[in-house]
Amino acid sequence: MSTEHPPLAEFLADHWPVHDPHGHINGTVPGSIAVYDCICGDVYNATLADCLQHQADAWREACTIRTAEQVLNLPVGVVLHSNNDGAIELFSDGHGHWYLPGRRDAIPFRRVLDNLPALLIWHPDWSQS
Numbered sequence: 001m002s003t004e005h006p007p008l009a010e011f012l013a014d015h016w017p018v019h020d021p022h023g024h025i026n027g028t029v030p031g032s033i034a035v036y037d038c039i040c041g042d043v044y045n046a047t048l049a050d051c052l053q054h055q056a057d058a059w060r061e062a063c064t065i066r067t068a069e070q071v072l073n074l075p076v077g078v079v080l081h082s083n084n085d086g087a088i089e090l091f092s093d094g095h096g097h098w099y100l101p102g103r104r105d106a107i108p109f110r111r112v113l114d115n116l117p118a119l120l121i122w123h124p125d126w127s128q129s
């Protein structure tokens with residue numbers, strides 16, 4: 001299992017709102033207001049809504065592919081959302097062959113790089129969870 005792109009359920013185990021009954025915001029009495037921390041430690045004394053927004057933002061960041069090195073390390077079967085081409089799937093390793101699903105025209109590797117960042121929308125490891 002790749003640790004770089006864990007399945008959502010595994011990812012969320014590291015970004016989960018934890019209610020802090022003794023927490024407080026801006027000097028209010030501890031326990032008098034619903035206060036949450038993210039289990040990752042990056043968010044604390046926050047509202048539940050803010051914790052959930054952090055969770056969504058962290059997932060989106062984890063799925064954002066920004067560099068050529070990241071693209072080269074993706075396995076066959078990955079699907080990215082590319083700004084220019086929409087959903088594209090990797091059919092062979094390395095500099096290989098990206099296609100629009102259902103189409104036979106390859107998308108040049110250079111074009112994939114020119115349209116970064118892209119969003120990872122499917123990873124083969126995710127089917128194992």
Ligand SMILES: [Zn+2]
Nearest residue numbers: 015038040042
């Ligand atoms: Zn977190």
